Amino acid sequence: MWKKYCKISFLVLLTVLVVPCFFSCSDDSEDVVVNMNPPQYESVSGKYEITDSSSPYVSVELGASGDYIVIKRSSSNTASSLKKENLFFRKSPASRAVTYGNVVYGTYTPIDNESFNLEGFGVIQLKSDGGQGITDITIKPDSGNEMNLTVKKAETMGDDELTNALCRTWKVLKIHEKGYDSYDGEYDDTYTPNDYDGVISEVMFSKSGTFLSFYNDNEIEAHFWKWENQGEHQIRYSWDNVWNNDDEEGNFTVNFSSDNKLTIYEYYRDYETDEWYESTVELVEKNPSESNGEEGDITVPTDKTPVERVFTGKLVDEVDDHGLDKFIYENGFLTQVLSGGSDEYRITFEYNYLNPNKSASDPDVRYADGSVSYVYDVWLNELGFAERIDSKHYDDYGGFDFQSTCEYDEEGHLVYMNEGREEREYSLTWTDGDLVCVDRLNRNHTTNFTYSEMSNDNNLMFFYDIYDMDLEELKYLYWAGLLGVSPKHLVASSYIHSDGYDHPYEEYKWEADKVLSKDDGESDWTEEILFSFAE
Template sequence: MKKNVIYSFIIAIASFAFMACSNDDDGNQMRIPDSAKPSAKFTFGNFENEQYANDAVKMDVTNWNNGSTAPEFKSIELFADGHFLITKANAGNKPKFSRMATRATDINGSVDFDNGLYIYGTFTHEKDGVYKLSNGTKIKINKNGDVVGVVTVTYTNCNGVDITIIVNVDFNYKTDEAVRQLCRSWRMDSQEAWLYTDKAYIGYGKQWLDNFFKVKQDITITPEGKQWGFDEDDILDDDDYCRRVIFSPCGTFMCFYQDGDVEIGRWEWRDKQNGILRCYEPFEFGDDDLDDDDDYMDMTVRFDGKRMLMYNEYMDEENDINYKVYSVSTFSARY
């Protein structure tokens, strides 16, 4: 079973592997490890708001300078941890779940992803509604109180030119406690995975970061797994370690992989009462069959103090062999 079959974009972001289950009454059904099972009840943790939680907003451009000039971007989002993400007008025309490996950093630390289709950096809050971005631009949101709908924004580009743009915004999500708890910058502490076929237990793996730099791992392959040719990369791969992930209250998430790649996608609460989270590819979702596992991934979220745990099980079949993997990823609320 090849690595690129086991792992894909969403799997790497929360350490989820493809798996397939036989029926519950199958005599070969293996016992699920207790540590791979989420608690029955979804409860909230103990988190303080991040520094810019009240500034977090996504602005989708509907009109750029009355159409007199070409738009420089189609959306800009401010994250609660003090970072921004600009999405250019031609971003999104890419294969599903492609990772962005091409990156360039300017002198102020702003980063281009995917040859400049996305720009990521930091912002400072100068005064109410006015933000200076690390790429040399400025945003002034002209609003009165919390609103939903159309807002006028003054955008000052890197050449110092003021441009009036019209955007769609929604400021009313901030009162939702489930959103407030999830939406912050998370550091992955560890990931675990248990791999089975419908015939035998294949192996277990755990990964963690050593001083935030090197991925360390402890992987065990059973004799049956070795006999069938499984290796450590079939359980976990250090390149797919998501060292940091950001969830925004506006439905965006970003995953920063250990190998330097970046992934950008969308999320929503599939079942908020039970903590079921759905992450999906932002440009294909809704156009394809929702049963296509390349489009989305559902996972169970549990908060514990200042930690978040994500649990997943998934189904796959390859070369007439059914695979079953349980996984759990542990995150701490920190940059």
């Protein structure tokens, strides 16, 4: 039934989805209590139907597990046409889009609260009108012109335990089918998606009533579903979303096992030919949410981008703090740094924590230079700040590795960093929102700071030339919004106590595009740091 020549019924397979023995257990069996974490993107999931008939798109749907579906308008656009044209496939853990006919399918990642990157398709932005919910969508295709369209959100199923557990994407583990047909006679076979071509490999349910089955030969069948008898776990499906109890519809049953696997069972008999089949499919959740709130779980916040959490004023364009850097921001993320201010040495950031396919062992953020002479892998804490950084440097002598660790207070101030090399271990003391002391541990080297009454409106923080912290490439984490928050005020002076000796005070003067400094007792100011802001 699930092989290519039997692709006639995927819905039957779903019947087993929630089968702790629904169809074969004795009367004393009990329904398994569903205990599953919400899918990673449950809060943003939904189907948005475009109301403008001149639009090249019919709808955009964001699934709860991080998958998206875009239906393109065609000359014969009807619900039933999806039966023939909704053919697409994604082999785990692919993240690119697959297009077949009028359907685009792939994975998406949030950019901010209302914008999403639909990989292989483009960027969408959902817009609300006061308390009216989502009313408009901006679509920026990877190829083509930006367009603004009106939408309405499709109605959703009830918010109950069984529906919540079912509505996500599932991977097929194995299939058991048996039956009789006029070509093969009786058959009884158990197999996996890796054993044959044309076998179902993934299933997606949504609360908007979408039901998709993905096959390992790059085909997909699109259906619609609703509860036929929820108390008995029975689902009714339709090819055309018209519910007339005709040949375009069918039933299956779903149940969950104690280990949260989904089983689907389907039975069909053609009384004219006496052919029949029975299919049982076992599935497991794709991209399960790893955090259930227990101790040890870390959920990186996605309500704001890192830059939005840290920077409340202007964003820097260029900074010369012991070396010139140019910063490129896109959609609330630092995406590139041009070290030296030119394209010759480009550093690129990747925000893996936004990808629902990310493995728990993979870093949340990675940044590296274009020639890959170094790579920094970053793991974030529950505040969204770097707490562990694994650094790999490559050179003609084989290179070297080191690990950095960071700690923060509850307000997001960096209070400790072990840079991981050359005794670069720092303890930072904050008072009333300002960094008043940096102690370089194991070196008997302390730098103290005083502050003016001028607010640090643009959240400037220069680690090397003011705060006496030699972080090298780790400083880029701050400008990415990943290394804590800045002092509230602008530094007025600093003084160093090192190896029992007090160094002269250093005073600072802040101007619109530079910081000037002079040692205590000197009359001339010199340029310490240059900076400019993005337009």
